[in-house]
């Protein structure tokens with residue numbers, strides 16, 4: 209009987225630029241491509257993310273000529289059964305670094321299964337970029353970015369030719385039927401959609417990215433986050449065509465933020481749920497109640513915040529500018545702990561990424577790695593006027609305000625018809641809550657927190 213190898217898809221739902229897949233193909237006569245449905249991850253994922261995953265699995269299966277094995281169950285049992293049934297002695301994977309995936313893989317190895325790791329979901333794997341001065345990890349983004357560029361990354365891997373995959377039996381076709389909730393509309397899933405969207409962005413958005421990326425009302429960003437989350441495209445593929453222009457450099461820097469946060473989480477695993485700057489754990493916070501519910505529902509009475517939260521509910525995605533604005537509002541206007549909002553994002557984001565989400569929240573909350581001190585408090589009205597100048601973003605998601613033209617939409621209280629279509633009144637006064645936030649900061653005496661210097 210020929211020797212085969214298992215290829216276990218996890219966060220790499222693609223065939224191109226996939227070195228681990230090439231390694232599996234090189235080893236055995238045929239591969240057994242498998243995706244294992246993990247009840248623990250399914251339990252914490254919201255319906256939009258699951259629907260996206262379901263669609264992505266179907267696309268992957270199509271590109272594999274309907275050879276994808278989809279099996280629910282305990283990973284060790286599933287892999288052992290597949291290995292013995294298909295005469296495979298190894299399981300090929302791309303390495304996972306975040307706490308849950310890394311621990312799971314360790315326990316699989318401890319059961320006697322030989323995992324062969326090739327590559328990772330990053331251009332430069334977490335842990336690789338270290339300070340030359342003392343060989344410790346970076347704690348501040350800008351020097352990390354410079355060292356990351358010097359370290360460099362490989363070119364995209366070749367596309368596989370003629371994948372010889374073993375056909376699954378009927379019981380290995382447990383494709384879940386995850387439906388999108390009514391009224392929601394998520395980005396198309398799959399490797400082909402990722403490549404097509406990136407091509408479109410290269411042609412229509414990349415050269416203007418530095419200017420357009422902050423404007424919430426336009427299609428000015430790449431929308432690669434869900435594709436990266438599921439590995440339908442690799443960051444190498446995104447980095448390869450970039451040149452030296454300012455716009456290209458800013459795009460490269462954003463990719464590097466994802467890698468920086470993965471590196472920070474790798475070295476500080478507790479920061480998935482705990483404060484990176486520990487002193488903020490002792491700050492006075494409120495308990496989530498009615499105001500938190502209003503934030504979740506996009507009914508705070510602050511148009512830019514409400515538009516963003518409704519975008520999240522409908523699309524499972526939110527513009528980066530408004531992610532910062534709503535996060536600041538939750539922590540500094542409602543005085544809730546960042547983890548409360550982080551969990552809500554985790555449930556609703558299609559692109560949920562443990563490192564980028566936990567550290568995006570901590571950065572905005574002022575207790576994260578660097579750059580954003582706690583006393584930087586986003587003004588939700590001014591942010592709206594600046595980054596949604598003509599009000600298109602708010603008009604798109606908040607129909608109760610759609611009748612107000614232009615920038616005036618950001619201050620319905622100043623408009624004679626501001627509340628005539630049912631828009632809610634403000635749940636808090638930003639000026640008052642800003643002062644309250646700074647007073648609470650004073651109580652823990654970290655006006656100038658000791659941020660690490662590199």
Ligand SMILES: Cc1cc2nc3c(=O)[nH]c(=O)nc-3n(C[C@H](O)[C@H](O)[C@H](O)COP(=O)(O)OP(=O)(O)OC[C@H]3O[C@@H](n4cnc5c(N)ncnc54)[C@H](O)[C@@H]3O)c2cc1C
Pocket residue numbers: 421429430431432433434436437462463464465466467469526527528529531532535553557559560561562564565566568569572
């Ligand atoms: C509170 C908060 C929570 C966040 N949660 C997530 C999350 O769960 N998953 C996630 O992928 N991103 C998260 N981000 C980062 C960022 O908002 C999204 O990556 C971005 O909006 C995705 O849209 P895009 O692909 O069009 O981005 P683009 O602007 O086109 O950027 C390209 C890629 O660079 C990376 N990137 C861009 N900005 C950031 C950033 N600030 N931090 C880390 N990576 C970045 C992403 O991989 C993104 O796809 C969060 C940011 C904040 C402030």
